[in-house]
Structures are given as structure tokens and as C-alpha cells.
Amino acid sequence: MWFPRLASDRVLRACPRDAPFALIVEKNNTVELYCLNQQAERQGLHRGMRHTDARIFCPDLQSSPADPQADQRFLHALARWARRYCPWVGLEGGDGLVMDITGVAHLFGGEAGMLVDIRRRLARAGLAVRIGLADTRGAAWALAHHGEGVASGEMLPHIGPLPVAALRLDAASCIALERLGLRTIGDLAALPRAALTRRFGQDVLMRLDQALGDQPEQVSPLAEPPHYRVRLTLPEPIGLSDDVMAGTASLLERLCARLKANEAGARVLCLTLGRVDQASQQVELRLARPLRDAGRILPLFKRGVDQVDAGFGIERLQLVAAQIEPLPAQQISHAQSAQNAPNNELYDLITRIGSRIGLENVRRFLPADSHIPERDHLIAAAAFSEPAGPWISPRPRPGLMFRPEPISGDGPLPPRRFRWRRMALSTARATGPERIAPEWWMQDDNWHRGIRDYWHVETLEGRRLWLFHTPQNPGWFVQGEFA
Amino acid sequence: MRNARMHEAFGASAFAFAFALAGHMAGPVMWIRESWQTSAINPSGFSRYLDPQRMLLALGRDQVEVLAIAEEALRSGAVPLVVMESGKELGLTAARRLQLAAKAGNATGLCLLCEGMGSNAAETRWRCQPVFDASNDAGDSTLQSWSIIKNKSGTLGSWDVRWDAKTRRIIVVSPSGKRPGSKGMPA
Numbered sequence: 001m002w003f004p005r006l007a008s009d010r011v012l013r014a015c016p017r018d019a020p021f022a023l024i025v026e027k028n029n030t031v032e033l034y035c036l037n038q039q040a041e042r043q044g045l046h047r048g049m050r051h052t053d054a055r056i057f058c059p060d061l062q063s064s065p066a067d068p069q070a071d072q073r074f075l076h077a078l079a080r081w082a083r084r085y086c087p088w089v090g091l092e093g094g095d096g097l098v099m100d101i102t103g104v105a106h107l108f109g110g111e112a113g114m115l116v117d118i119r120r121r122l123a124r125a126g127l128a129v130r131i132g133l134a135d136t137r138g139a140a141w142a143l144a145h146h147g148e149g150v151a152s153g154e155m156l157p158h159i160g161p162l163p164v165a166a167l168r169l170d171a172a173s174c175i176a177l178e179r180l181g182l183r184t185i186g187d188l189a190a191l192p193r194a195a196l197t198r199r200f201g202q203d204v205l206m207r208l209d210q211a212l213g214d215q216p217e218q219v220s221p222l223a224e225p226p227h228y229r230v231r232l233t234l235p236e237p238i239g240l241s242d243d244v245m246a247g248t249a250s251l252l253e254r255l256c257a258r259l260k261a262n263e264a265g266a267r268v269l270c271l272t273l274g275r276v277d278q279a280s281q282q283v284e285l286r287l288a289r290p291l292r293d294a295g296r297i298l299p300l301f302k303r304g305v306d307q308v309d310a311g312f313g314i315e316r317l318q319l320v321a322a323q324i325e326p327l328p329a330q331q332i333s334h335a336q337s338a339q340n341a342p343n344n345e346l347y348d349l350i351t352r353i354g355s356r357i358g359l360e361n362v363r364r365f366l367p368a369d370s371h372i373p374e375r376d377h378l379i380a381a382a383a384f385s386e387p388a389g390p391w392i393s394p395r396p397r398p399g400l401m402f403r404p405e406p407i408s409g410d411g412p413l414p415p416r417r418f419r420w421r422r423m424a425l426s427t428a429r430a431t432g433p434e435r436i437a438p439e440w441w442m443q444d445d446n447w448h449r450g451i452r453d454y455w456h457v458e459t460l461e462g463r464r465l466w467l468f469h470t471p472q473n474p475g476w477f478v479q480g481e482f483a
Numbered sequence: 484m485r486n487a488r489m490h491e492a493f494g495a496s497a498f499a500f501a502f503a504l505a506g507h508m509a510g511p512v513m514w515i516r517e518s519w520q521t522s523a524i525n526p527s528g529f530s531r532y533l534d535p536q537r538m539l540l541a542l543g544r545d546q547v548e549v550l551a552i553a554e555e556a557l558r559s560g561a562v563p564l565v566v567m568e569s570g571k572e573l574g575l576t577a578a579r580r581l582q583l584a585a586k587a588g589n590a591t592g593l594c595l596l597c598e599g600m601g602s603n604a605a606e607t608r609w610r611c612q613p614v615f616d617a618s619n620d621a622g623d624s625t626l627q628s629w630s631i632i633k634n635k636s637g638t639l640g641s642w643d644v645r646w647d648a649k650t651r652r653i654i655v656v657s658p659s660g661k662r663p664g665s666k667g668m669p670a
């Protein structure tokens with residue numbers, strides 16, 4: 001299967017347009033056309049043309065930048081789709097798929113029926129496709145790219161009239177062959193082989209033999225993505241939590257071996273316990289760190305398994321790693337293990353606490369770049385962040401902060417006596433002011449009173465408070481308490 | 484302060500007491516509080532006491548959750564210090580369970596309470612009050628008075644202390660006339 005307009009079809013699927021359209025790519029300091037739709041091709045544009053030239057030929061050309069990575073992802077998705085026809089699907093270059101349909105065509109009403117079905121589905125998806133079906137991979141490629149068709153039996157009569165470029169040769173060889181007057185594959189096949197090899201090397205003959213079926217060529221399918229699901233069916237139902245844990249342990253060992261082979265770690269594990277009465281119970285475990293160590297994961301399941309209602313007994317266990325993160329193998333050294341050992345315990349603790357209150361409720365502080373006292377730190381979930389530093393506070397900040405609480409007072413200097421939280425306090429020493437202006441580029445309702453003059457007030461009663469005065473909108477507030 | 488026990492602190496600078504205790508210990512600190520509280524500990528404020536990287540914050544919905552987290556954290560032994568804030572009175576059963584968990588995990592627990600809410604199971608109880616420091620003109624004084632008003636295995640006492648941010652340790656100052664038993668101080 002060859003998708004002649006894969007990239008533009010992909011973009012146009014998202015937003016269909018009824019006008020000449022091209023994807024453009026910047027190459028060698030010029031902007032070139034990368035892929036065009038049919039209307040643009042009809043206007044005489046072609047790939048590799050400069051965008052400015054194309055705009056002259058076709059003033060109403062619409063364009064958008066190309067994204068080759070997304071095209072590749074799309075092609076992989078198509079390959080996954082094509083597995084509905086046969087299990088043996090590989091990529092062919094950057095814009096084609098190769099399928100080995102040996103022995104599966106009859107499931108779709110023969111080869112013709114299968115081609116009709118493929119075409120119908122792809123047309124509905126808005127993809128232009130050209131399909132070649134032949135006994136050899138080379139011949140199928142030739143048919144797909146240069147005149148569609150189905151070829152079976154002897155290949156030469158079918159592909160003989162096609163140009164030599166249909167043999168997957170490089171451009172230089174094609175030009176050289178055409179200069180010699182060898183325009184079609186049939187011309188080439190009629191020549192003595194020894195002279196051809198001497199003139200053009202092994203490559204031309206190899207491609208010719210592959211197309212004619214004299215030399216085998218494999219289709220290598222895409223690797224299956226690993227899946228992390230293990231199950232255990234029991235001959236007799238079980239009900240004790242120790243038995244369930246033992247079953248979980250054997251599942252975990254198999255799952256962890258698979259994770260280890262793929263250098264991955266599980267982030268979310270889901271244990272499904274199927275009961276005799278066909279009901280099933282789920283135990284979800286969200287880990288604070290990606291893990292693949294069965295010995296560490298197993299005790300974390302204990303709490304969830306204890307809460308399961310076994311009913312008349314459990315007969316099926318299934319363990320799925322629902323979320324996977326890459327976890328490369330690490331060198332273990334004495335120095336490292338001494339450092340890491342307590343850390344592991346800490347993350348296990350976070351997991352256990354997280355299973356009770358939610359993993360996002362265990363948090364840590366991260367420094368942030370802001371002079372606004374409320375925003376000079378971030379609070380992030382500990383499981384999804386690393387500790388960060390350094391912490392620099394150029395001016396003393398209160399250890400305890402709360403929402404600003406208004407107190408009575410007027411004038412720019414701190415009040416000598418004030419009441420705060422039903423306490424009568426008198427100022428003994430005030431240090432300040434430290435003027436902090438709101439960040440005008442951020443909308444913050446807490447700062448609608450404008451700039452603040454902060455004072456560090458020590459009271460005779462002992463409390464050390466952080467007061468501020470808003471000169472633009474007079475008022476006094478308490479916002480924090482120093483440690 | 485004895486390790487592997489549960490202690491209590493109350494008063495206006497109880498949180499400073501907790502910061503100072505955390506600053507003296509190594510390793511991570513688990514700070515547990517209820518999520519509805521409006522006041523928040525400020526990392527750039529307590530960075531004078533301990534490195535905020537060491538602090539982990541756990542938010543429970545209510546006191547039962549806070550107690551459960553505290554017990555779990557104490558028992559695991561992964562964190563040497565667990566600080567919990569409790570707005571309500573601590574029952575004897577709960578406090579005793581925490582005490583056992585602290586012993587099992589060899590971790591120190593500190594419960595920050597309001598005055599008069601302590602339970603009998605606590606190892607020590609501290610009253611912490613900030614004190615106005617007339618001698619220090621710099622305006623960044625940390626002078627406070629810590630007095631131990633309950634001690635299961637020792638004597639009571641009272642100290643005026645100040646935090647030294649450079650060396651990260653407390654300095655005990657003993658002003659004249661302020662000894663345990665003197666006027667204005669608890670015996």
C-alpha cells in the first residue's frame with residue numbers, strides 16, 4: 001500500500017479544505033513544498049518546488065508547516081489498523097505499508113474482495129492509496145507506485161511494461177539505464193546478466209531478481225508493544241488474605257520479570273480479583289516511584305487486599321501494570337546503596353500514605369522565582385517531583401503565613417497598639433518598610449489593594465508579626481508570624 | 484528530647500520549636516496537617532531552621548486521617564521526625580497508639596496542640612512562647628522561652644533560647660532572674 005499524499009491527507013483529515021493545499025518545509029534556506037493535495041497537483045505544482053514559485057502559479061494556495069514526526073506516528077497507527085487484515089505488517093519507506101497476506105485473503109472474500117474493502121475503508125478515512133498486489137514484494141511495490149494492479153503467477157508479463165524506476169533503484173542508476181535506452185523492466189530483463197553486473201554493479205540485478213521472485217525478500221513486521229498483564233486461574237476458590245497475597249506474589253514475579261526485560265517500572269498497578277459468583281473486585285495501587293521490585297511492591301498491596309470482600313471465594317487473579325514509566329537499569333555500588341536505601345523506604349511510605357489520602361496530598365516544597373511572598377514557593381506532589389534547591393531568602397520571611405487579617409491602624413507607620421485575634425498587642429520595635437509591588441503581568445485578586453509596605457513588628461508581648469500597609473488603599477493587615 | 488517517643492508542644496511559637504527540632508535532626512521530616520487549615524508553613528521562612536528540601540507535607544481530611552498518617556509514618560521508620568498538627572484534643576488511646584508506633588519505628592513524634600489539650604501518654608510537653616528581645620536591635624531576633632511542663636522521665640525546666648541560623652543550632656541564653664520557679668515562670 002502506498003499513500004501518495006500521506007502528510008497532506010493527515011492534515012486535511014483534521015480540517016478539510018476545498019482549495020489547493022500544501023505542506024511546506026524549510027530546507028536549505030528556502031521554503032519548499034513537502035506534500036500537496038490533489039487540487040494543488042492539478043494546478044501544476046509538484047513536490048520540492050519553492051513555496052514562492054508555487055504562490056505565483058497558484059495565488060490561492062493554502063499552506064501549513066509539515067510535521068514529519070506526526071506523519072510517522074500516523075503511519076504506525078495505519079500499520080496497527082492494517083493488522084485487522086493480516087498479522088504480518090511492516091513499514092515500506094516513509095509513506096507505505098507492506099503486508100504479507102498469504103493465507104488470509106479468503107477471510108475477506110478473496111484478494112479482490114479484500115482490496116475493495118481496504119479501498120473503501122481508506123477512502124472513508126480520507127486517505128489516497130495505491131495498492132499493488134503481487135507474489136513478490138518488489139513486484140507489489142512496482143505495481144503500487146507505477147500503475148496499480150494485481151499480479152500473480154509469472155511476474156515478468158505484469159511488470160515488464162513498467163519503467164525501470166519501479167525497481168526501487170536509486171536515481172543515478174535509473175538515469176544511466178534510461179540513457180542506454182532501457183526504459184522498461186522488460187528491456188532490462190532481456191539483457192545478458194554478466195554485462196549488466198559489470199556496468200551497474202550487483203544492485204540492479206538484485207532488485208530485478210527480487211521483483212521477479214528469483215531472490216527471496218522478507219516482510220519484517222513491526223515489533224509488538226509489550227503488554228503488562230498477567231493472570232492466574234485457580235482450580236479451587238480461595239478466601240484467605242494470605243492466599244491472595246501468595247497469588248499476587250507469583251503474579252508480581254512474572255510481571256516484574258517482564259518489566260525488567262523492557263527496562264520499565266510500574267507506576268499504577270491494578271489487581272483484579274474475580275470471584276466465584278462472577279463479580280470482581282479491584283485493588284489499585286499507585287506508586288510514589290516507578291518500581292519493578294516484586295519484594296517491595298508486595299507489602300504495599302497488603303492494605304488493599306485486606307479490604308477485599310472475598311464472598312464465596314476468589315478463583316481468578318489478574319494483575320495489570322496500568323501505567324508504565326521507563327526505568328533504566330542502574331549500577332549498584334556500595335556508596336549508592338547506602339544513600340538510596342533510606343530513600344526507598346521513604347517512597348514506600350509515601351505510597352502507603354498516598355493509598356490512604358491520595359498520592360497528590362503528599363507534597364513537597366519547590367523554590368519558585370517570584371518576589372511575591374505567597375508565590376516564592378511551589379507545592380508539588382512528592383511522588384511526581386524531585387527535591388530541588390537551593391533555597392535563598394534574601395530577607396527574613398515568616399515561618400507561618402495566613403490570609404491577610406485586617407487590623408485597625410492608620411498612617412504609614414505601624415500602629416503602636418492594635419488588636420489581633422482578640423489579643424491586645426503593643427509594638428515594641430518595628431523594622432521596615434519593605435515595599436513589594438504586585439506582579440502586574442499576573443492577575444491576582446489578593447493583591448487588588450496595590451503595593452504593600454511590609455513591616456516586621458516585634459510586640460512587647462513577644463509575638464513577632466509580619467504586618468503590611470497598603471498606601472494606595474490605606475489599611476493595615478497581619479499576614480504572617482515569624483518563628 | 485528522647486528519641487522514639489511522642490512529644491507535645493503548644494504555645495505561640497510551637498511551630499518554631501518544631502522547626503528547631505527538625506533542624507537538629509538529619510533526614511526527612513514529615514509534617515502532617517489537616518487540609519482545610521488556612522495558615523501554611525512557609526518554606527522561605529523556615530529555611531533558616533532547616534533545608535526545605537527535607538520537608539514533606541501530608542494533608543489529611545480530618546483528625547482521624549492525620550492520626551492514621553502519623554502512625555504509619557512513625558511506624559515505618561523512614562522519617563526520623565514526624566510533626567503533626569492537631570486542632571482537637573488527642574484521646575488517650577490515640578496518643579498511646581502513636582507512642583507505640585514511635586517506639587516500633589524508632590522515630591520521634593511531635594504533636595502541636597492548643598493549650599490544655601495534651602494527653603497523658605505524651606513523653607514530654609513543652610510550652611513555647613516568643614519573648615521580646617530588648618537587647619537585640621537588628622530586628623531579626625528569635626528569642627523565645629521554652630519550658631517543659633510535663634516530663635515522664637526527668638525534671639521540668641525552662642530555657643530562653645535563640646536560634647543561630649548560621650550554625651543551625653539553638654543557643655541557650657539565661658537571663659538573670661528567670662529561672663524555673665521564679666516569678667512569672669512555671670515551677
